[in-house]
Amino acid sequence: MTIAVTTPTGNVGSRVARLLVQAGERPRLLVRDAAKLPADLRPHVEVAEGDLLDEAFVTDAVRGVDALFWASPESFGSPDPLADMVRMGANAAVAVRAAGVARVLQISSVGAERRKGAGLIDGLARNERQLAETGADVLTLRCGYFFTNLVGMLDEMRAGSLTTTWPLDRRFAWVDPRDVGEVAAARLLAGWSGSGVAAVHGPVDLSWGEVAAIVSAATGREIEARTITDGELRDLLLSAGLSEAAVAGIVGMTAGVRDDFTPEQQRDARTTTPTTLASWAFGTLRPCLADEV
Template sequence: MTIVVTTPTGHVGSRVVRLLIQAGVRPRVLVRDPERLAAATRGHLDVRRGDLADAAFVREATAGARTVFWVDPTPHTAEDPIGTTERTAAALADAAGAGDVARIVFLSSVGAEKRHGMGHIDGLARVEQLFDATGADVLHLRCGYFFTNLLLSLDELRQGVLTTAADPDGPMAWVDPRDIGEVVAARLLNEEWKGRVVQAVHGPEDLTFTRVAEILTGALGRPVRLRPVTDDDVRSQLGSAGLPPKAVEGIVGMLAGTRGLAREQPRDSTTTTPTPLSAWAYAQLRPLLAE
């Protein structure tokens, strides 16, 4: 059984790699810079060096694999994030359509089910459709808001501020990427599921940004004040930072699209993962802010 893992050094992928190794699997990892792989795991991996945006590399590196874990590598700052996301996944879709890959586990997002009006998430929706058309067994993991997105706010958090354009009192699914990695690994190792499957990954509880600021205040041992901003504020800030217009609208579209987003799947034992934000923030954010 050959399992391919893309973005193996990311928050989710690194956890998937570790769990597969512990399960006795030698995963094939696709990575641009092998030096970023954890030294303790390199000897247990089949490492293929290349860029996921290189269609020829993806086709060659996935040939003969039974299962592929696909994570879109497109940064939100890309000049055409939605189009790039779709084009990058096309090589894997071609491989699956040709029968070279039998199963795909795809890291998607809540909101992809809407298919449009979700900014960069619209690109993930297009990838879902690409993979669905291949005839392979496909699992779409529609994940909530990553705890690790807070790492982008370290400088502000040091000043006791958390800025957001989201509805301060709108509940959202928040999830630890390590918990997502555990769901991914379990699905990669499970040979029983077939066809097209959608599974949400919601984290342990829905949180508003108001509640997040309260949780961070307790976990970090310092007051954190929420600073709401508008979509136009975000546009102005991102434009001033030099981001291309489509990148700006891709980010703003995600913020706007997730406001009031109705849950597609219920919160139950399948979609709920265990790690609370308070525990993650204490273990991960607090040491970084103390440096």
């Protein structure tokens, strides 16, 4: 079985690639910069170097594969990240049809079931439709909020706060991307027939207030969650140099699943994964902040 893996240096894709190798497979890794792949992994994989925005590259890279792991990479620095996501999804769909790929596992997000009105998540919703229309057996994993998003908030934590536009007591799914990678690798190795949607919701729903308390205990720092408005978030992102389109996508993403929204896939034994935020924060955030405590 030949499995192609996109984003093999990302938080999810890197875990998928390594687990496939450990299972005895030789995956084909679609990567923009092959130099970023771990040196110990390279002898055990095929490498296709190129850009997912290049239709010809994607089509050539998936020829002869039995299954494709597809994740649209984040491109917040792009002038129009949403347009990039849609274009990459279109390229994936063309490639799957041209190469006759039998199965596709796509990484999506909680909120994609809204189809419209959730900022950058709308791009994932569009990707879901693009891949569904190929005729392949498509398994979509709609994931909760990644723990790793907190890494981008280190400066805030150094200042003693975590800011959000959500109510501080509103709970939602938080998940370790490594756990997402493990679910994805297991499904790719087991195979499946037909198409469907599953969820990866992490161990427990958490509010931002609870997240701040957990991170405080794990890092030894006093960190308080505080709410800001959508307008304040927009101003912060623009001041950081993001484009108007990128800012609209990010603000819309948080606002679109904030009010009157319930995930289509409910939490149960199939959607719950083991890694806690406390253990992840102790292992990942604490070392980043340890020299400043």
